[in-house]
Amino acid sequence: METKLHxxxxxxxxxxxxxxxxxxxxSKDVEHFISSYxxxxxxxxxxxxxxxxxxxxxxxxAPNHILSNLLNTIEDTNDTKVIHLAQNRRTSWxxxxxxxxxILFAVTSFILYxxxxxxxxxxxxxxxxIFDLRSDIESNNSKLDQLxxxxxxxxxxxxxxxxxxxxxxxxxxxTVAYINPVEKTSMIDVITLPQLPEEQQYQIWAELQDRMVNxxxxxxxxxxxxxxxxxxxxxALSIKIGTKGNNANENDTEVAEISxxxx
Amino acid sequence: xxxxxxEQKIIDYLQKGDKRAxxxxxxxxxxxxxxxxxxxxxxxxxAQDALQETFVKVWKNASKYDASKAKLFxxxxxxxxxxxxxxxxxxxxxxHKEVQIETSNVYILPTTNFNQDVMxxxxxxxxxxxxxxxxxxxxxxxxxxxQEASDELDIPLGTIKSRLKIGLRELKKVYNP
Numbered sequence: 001m002e003t004k005l006h007x008x009x010x011x012x013x014x015x016x017x018x019x020x021x022x023x024x025x026x027s028k029d030v031e032h033f034i035s036s037y038x039x040x041x042x043x044x045x046x047x048x049x050x051x052x053x054x055x056x057x058x059x060x061x062a063p064n065h066i067l068s069n070l071l072n073t074i075e076d077t078n079d080t081k082v083i084h085l086a087q088n089r090r091t092s093w094x095x096x097x098x099x100x101x102x103i104l105f106a107v108t109s110f111i112l113y114x115x116x117x118x119x120x121x122x123x124x125x126x127x128x129x130i131f132d133l134r135s136d137i138e139s140n141n142s143k144l145d146q147l148x149x150x151x152x153x154x155x156x157x158x159x160x161x162x163x164x165x166x167x168x169x170x171x172x173x174x175t176v177a178y179i180n181p182v183e184k185t186s187m188i189d190v191i192t193l194p195q196l197p198e199e200q201q202y203q204i205w206a207e208l209q210d211r212m213v214n215x216x217x218x219x220x221x222x223x224x225x226x227x228x229x230x231x232x233x234x235x236a237l238s239i240k241i242g243t244k245g246n247n248a249n250e251n252d253t254e255v256a257e258i259s260x261x262x263x
Numbered sequence: 264x265x266x267x268x269x270e271q272k273i274i275d276y277l278q279k280g281d282k283r284a285x286x287x288x289x290x291x292x293x294x295x296x297x298x299x300x301x302x303x304x305x306x307x308x309x310a311q312d313a314l315q316e317t318f319v320k321v322w323k324n325a326s327k328y329d330a331s332k333a334k335l336f337x338x339x340x341x342x343x344x345x346x347x348x349x350x351x352x353x354x355x356x357x358x359h360k361e362v363q364i365e366t367s368n369v370y371i372l373p374t375t376n377f378n379q380d381v382m383x384x385x386x387x388x389x390x391x392x393x394x395x396x397x398x399x400x401x402x403x404x405x406x407x408x409x410q411e412a413s414d415e416l417d418i419p420l421g422t423i424k425s426r427l428k429i430g431l432r433e434l435k436k437v438y439n440p
Contacts, residue, residue, distance in 0.1 A: 012406075012411075015402070015406065015408065016406065019344055019403075020341030020345060031332065048334045048336070048337045051336070051337060052334070052336045053431065053434045053435060054399045054400075054403045054404075054434065055299050055336070056294075056295050057391065057396075057399070057437075058298040058299065058302065058404075059294035059295045059297070059298040060294060060297050061297070062289075062293035062294050062311075062314055063311060066311055066314055067285070067286070067289045069315055070285060070319065071282065071285065073315065074282065074319070
């Protein structure tokens with residue numbers, strides 16, 4: 001500690017502080033020493049006394065007019081203060097204007113923020129709708145493709161058309177079969193099917209030389225062109241009413257039949 | 264820190280914004296401060312301008328004075344010295360002359376630059392031998408350390424210390440601040 005104090009007293013820091021040449025940090029250091037060490041405080045006191053003595057020794061009579069100038073300057077400064085007050089008043093108007101502008105800005109920002117949220121929501125809805133529309137387009141394209149393929153098959157010159165009408169048991173039954181022996185494809189278009197009890201269903205059969213082959217079920221909901229298995233050497237197609245869950249009974253009641261060998 | 268009754272009265276007036284403070288300040292300190300300013304600026308016109316500005320600053324910054332940190336004269340001295348340096352700098356700039364102030368914070372004025380004619384040292388100061396005056400000026404007005412004064416004046420350090428001691432002792436016989 002004593003070394004620290006000794007170093008401090010031997011440094012020029014106290015002299016610099018005396019004449020006001022120290023930085024803020026240096027001043028803090030010096031003031032710390034002065035408040036902490038009586039020796040430093042005493043040295044500072046002594047330096048101050050010496051400074052005043054030396055300054056008095058080098059005193060030069062100051063001109064008297066400076067005092068009157070000084071007092072006039074102070075008066076002017078006081079006058080200026082009045083102007084300052086006016087400026088302050090002006091400043092307060094600026095403050096009000098600035099506050100109003102700030103409030104306006106805040107309100108506008110809030111409104112724009114809300115609008116932005118709303119637009120974002122609308123944008124999301126539009127994006128979802130576009131997505132749905134795209135999937136609809138894809139679905140429609142797919143249906144169109146299928147329809148186009150079916151139309152191609154129907155328009156094929158090799159395809160033969162067979163209109164199958166129901167007998168007296170199912171007078172309203174009407175279906176059309178398209179069979180292409182070259183490409184070996186068969187399709188059936190259900191036009192009308194009379195209503196059946198819950199446990200019964202229409203089945204389509206192919207009649208071969210020695211046996212009957214079940215080609216599938218016809219449903220009221222199949223009101224469109226439907227692909228059925230192609231049977232080589234089929235003599236006729238027939239539609240029967242069978243029991244649901246039993247597709248292998250060739251003795252079911254036949255309601256419509258058409259020979260494939262007529263054409 | 265000891266305060267004389269006059270100093271206390273001045274401080275009271277200053278803190279109350281009483282203009283009588285300026286009269287008392289001028290009466291008690293203007294000559295000392297003018298001497299300090301003149302040593303720095305050399306030029307009488309600049310010095311008078313600086314002295315007036317010093318008192319204006321004192322008046323405006325009266326509330327900043329802290330008696331626990333510095334004696335009244337020390338505070339006045341700092342303001343006067345800084346004002347003088349600023350005035351000298353702007354004066355030199357105006358005439359495109361090289362500024363004598365170094366980049367360091369300490370203002371060091373070569374001893375040869377002292378204009379003894381305008382210093383008007385009083386009779387009792389005149390009695391102080393020049394060798395003591397030179398040492399005191401170097402230490403108090405040029406901001407030199409004793410070692411720097413020794414190097415600058417080419418006087419041994421021990422001699423600097425003894426001349427400082429004797430010079431101050433002689434001055435103290437005349438002044439009793």
